[in-house]
Amino acid sequence: MNESIRTLTFVGAAALVGLAAWISRPVPRPPAVSQSEVVKPFDVADANSFKIERYDPDEQKLVTFEVTKQGGRWLIPSHDNYPADAQSQLQKVASFFTGMKAVGSVQSSDPKQHGSFGVLQPTAETSGEAKQYGSVVTITDSNGEELVHLIVGKSAKPEGSDDRLAGAPLRFVRKVGQDQVFVVEITLDAITTKFSDWIEQDLLKLNSFDVAKLDLHDYSLLLAQDESGNIGLTMMRRMDTAVNWNSTSSNWDLEKMVRYERNQPVEGGLADDEELNKTKLDGVKTAVDDLKIVDVERKPEVLFKALQDEKLARDARARRELQRFGMYVFAESANQKPQLYASNGALSVSMKDGVKYNLYFGDPKNAEKGDSTKLNRYLMVHAELDESMIPKPKLEPEDEPLGPEATEKPDGAQPEDGAKKPADKDDTSEKADEAALKGQDDEAKPKDEAKEGDKKPAEDADKKRRETVKKENKRKMDEYHDKLKKAETRVAELNARFNDWFYVVSDDVYKKVQLGRADIVKDRATAKEEGFGVDAFRQLEQGGVKGKAPAASTPPPPPSGLPGFPGNE
Numbered sequence: 001m002n003e004s005i006r007t008l009t010f011v012g013a014a015a016l017v018g019l020a021a022w023i024s025r026p027v028p029r030p031p032a033v034s035q036s037e038v039v040k041p042f043d044v045a046d047a048n049s050f051k052i053e054r055y056d057p058d059e060q061k062l063v064t065f066e067v068t069k070q071g072g073r074w075l076i077p078s079h080d081n082y083p084a085d086a087q088s089q090l091q092k093v094a095s096f097f098t099g100m101k102a103v104g105s106v107q108s109s110d111p112k113q114h115g116s117f118g119v120l121q122p123t124a125e126t127s128g129e130a131k132q133y134g135s136v137v138t139i140t141d142s143n144g145e146e147l148v149h150l151i152v153g154k155s156a157k158p159e160g161s162d163d164r165l166a167g168a169p170l171r172f173v174r175k176v177g178q179d180q181v182f183v184v185e186i187t188l189d190a191i192t193t194k195f196s197d198w199i200e201q202d203l204l205k206l207n208s209f210d211v212a213k214l215d216l217h218d219y220s221l222l223l224a225q226d227e228s229g230n231i232g233l234t235m236m237r238r239m240d241t242a243v244n245w246n247s248t249s250s251n252w253d254l255e256k257m258v259r260y261e262r263n264q265p266v267e268g269g270l271a272d273d274e275e276l277n278k279t280k281l282d283g284v285k286t287a288v289d290d291l292k293i294v295d296v297e298r299k300p301e302v303l304f305k306a307l308q309d310e311k312l313a314r315d316a317r318a319r320r321e322l323q324r325f326g327m328y329v330f331a332e333s334a335n336q337k338p339q340l341y342a343s344n345g346a347l348s349v350s351m352k353d354g355v356k357y358n359l360y361f362g363d364p365k366n367a368e369k370g371d372s373t374k375l376n377r378y379l380m381v382h383a384e385l386d387e388s389m390i391p392k393p394k395l396e397p398e399d400e401p402l403g404p405e406a407t408e409k410p411d412g413a414q415p416e417d418g419a420k421k422p423a424d425k426d427d428t429s430e431k432a433d434e435a436a437l438k439g440q441d442d443e444a445k446p447k448d449e450a451k452e453g454d455k456k457p458a459e460d461a462d463k464k465r466r467e468t469v470k471k472e473n474k475r476k477m478d479e480y481h482d483k484l485k486k487a488e489t490r491v492a493e494l495n496a497r498f499n500d501w502f503y504v505v506s507d508d509v510y511k512k513v514q515l516g517r518a519d520i521v522k523d524r525a526t527a528k529e530e531g532f533g534v535d536a537f538r539q540l541e542q543g544g545v546k547g548k549a550p551a552a553s554t555p556p557p558p559p560s561g562l563p564g565f566p567g568n569e
Contacts, residue, residue: 036102038173038182039148044094048142052193055122057130062122065193069142076198080298082501085200096190097139097148102182103170107156109179117181118153119174135191136176149176152191156183201292203381203503204357206349208289212389213255214281215348216241218516221328221341233328235341237263239517243281252276259517270521277522280515287512288349288357294376295365295504297325304500313338325378325502326362342380345514354487355494356386361514365504375507383494390483393476398469 051066067076067084074084107117114120115132122133131154139148153172169187174180192198218239224232242255254276258265270276299307299321306318312329313319319329326343342360349357362378 036106036182037099038102038175038184039097039100039150041099042094042139042141042147044090044098046141047090047094047139047147049138049140050090050093051136051138052191053122053136053138054193055126055130055133060127062124062126063193067198076195079195079296082199082296082298084198089198093139093190096186097137097150100184100186102184103168104183107172107181107183109181111179114174114179114181117156117172117174119151119172119181121151121176134172134174137191150174151176152186153181195295196293199293203291203293203379203505204288204349206289206351206357208285210352211245211285211288211349212352213242213244213348213350213386214284215350216243216284216515216520217346217348218514219341219345221326221343233330235263235332241517241520243276243520252278252281257517273524274521275524277520280519284347284513284515287509288347288359291505291509291513293503294506297378297502297504298500299502307499312340325380327360327378327380344377344510347513350386350389352389353490354386354389354483355490356384356389357494358382358384359513361510362502364507376504377507377510379503379505379510381498381503383491383498385484385487385491387484390480390487393473393480395473395476396469398466398473 047069049066049068051064053062053064055061056063065078067074067089069075070081074090075081076084108114115129118131119134120132121136126133134151134153137148137150137152138146140146151174153174156170156172168185170183171186173182173184173186189197216239218241219235219237222234222236224234237260239260240256240258242257243252244255246253254270257268257270259267300318302315303312303318303321306312306315311318312322322329328341328343329338330341331338340360342362344361344363346361347359349359351357358381360380360382362380364375364377
């Protein structure tokens with residue numbers, strides 16, 4: 001082998017070694033993005049809109065939930081612009097998104113893998129496997145600039161062996177318009193589309209400790225068809241009861257109770273062996289305090305105007321709209337005004353401050369989609385002033401004199417026991433009279449002046465007393481009128497919130513507050529020992545003992561209708 005061939009051989013071998021080394025060298029990977037910023041920090045006060053878009057596999061369509069700020073108020077367009085308690089919820093959202101950083105490195109930059117991470121962007125034309133599509137979260141400011149525009153996908157396991165993240169809520173995310181997939185720490189609370197999470201759920205905003213009175217109206221309304229095919233409304237009354245809370249005894253006092261058979265009052269009050277069921281009535285107080293909004297529907301405009309103008313009974317269109325929710329307006333007799341009734345009864349709750357909440361329970365409504373086993377119920381609420389909760393103060397008379405006239409005995413009055421009785425006139429008394437007359441000329445003038453001087457202190461004291469009583473009476477009346485004014489203001493504020501809406505509440509809560517006589521009445525604790533109660537009567541029946549039936553009390557007249565709604569007075 002000549003020198004040139006040997007040289008070429010070495011060069012070729014070196015080239016092969018170099019090529020092999022170049023081929024076998026480590027391929028550089030994209031630099032790891034550790035704690036990279038996915039969302040820049042922003043001030044929640046700058047947010048003007050929050051929107052979530054997701055694909056609903058049940059409805060097979062794109063579902064959008066949005067809250068927007070209009071005129072300084074947060075509203076929910078998907079629910080007829082119902083006011084949103086968005087500030088607190090957005091604070092929660094902002095805590096998740098603002099300054100959001102990735103956990104670990106980029107998971108993928110391949111668009112073909114987006115479906116496996118669940119970060120495909122849903123659109124109106126979306127179909128197929130729902131798990132491949134994420135929820136698009138968009139937060140914009142008042143200028144329409146995007147503060148957040150992310151697709152939140154499937155749950156992700158933490159990378160590495162960092163025990164701190166073992167239980168952390170991690171999910172895959174992708175910026176809209178970009179291919180990189182990150183893992184971030186976020187919970188589904190931040191991207192909730194549940195209506196109740198974005199509103200003030202407490203419907204009545206009352207304190208159960210301030211409940212002073214309950215009026216329970218147990219009845220139902222049914223649409224029935226007669227033999228001629230005409231459809232009419234049938235009312236079935238069962239009970240009207242009013243109970244007052246006695247704070248001294250921490251118990252309920254019965255004000256009235258009327259029971260009905262075939263809509264006729266048959267009996268009032270409690271039997272000797274019965275008492276009110278405190279547990280059930282206490283449960284009503286707790287339930288109204290905990291009454292939560294599940295959903296809302298805005299009252300149709302024609303209905304709202306009729307209610308405001310108190311022309312509901314004369315507006316057929318408004319009445320038809322009302323009936324869609326299980327509410328009806330009619331007169332029970334020709335001499336009565338039309339009243340508002342709900343298909344499943346009513347409850348009135350009077351507070352110590354004079355505010356009265358009237359709750360009308362309408363037709364049931366299916367609960368959340370996909371859950372046919374649970375029902376919700378329409379509810380209409382109206383507030384009014386209950387002046388009986390703010391009694392007028394007892395005023396003291398201002399014109400009663402304080403001087404001797406106030407203690408002067410009337411003619412013919414006898415002296416008090418132990419007082420000395422006047423004796424019959426005798427010589428001794430006559431002599432005394434003469435002696436008195438003898439010195440009359442000398443003492444008359446000073447005595448008269450002294451008598452006139454004694455009147456002035458009495459008159460001053462009487463005037464002072466009148467002024468004191470007058471001031472105290474004025475203070476009492478001012479306090480009374482102040483309470484009335486506060487209650488009226490509160491009623492107006494509540495109706496401004498209630499009047500536009502039909503509320504949807506859980507049927508479970510409805511069952512706790514709409515009670516019948518069997519619920520609120522029970523046998524007295526001592527009934528069995530005293531020979532009363534159901535068990536005692538069964539024993540009497542088995543023993544063949546017949547007793548005289550107690551006389552029934554005179555039933556009160558039937559109520560004219562439910563109070564507390566425009567046009568009911």
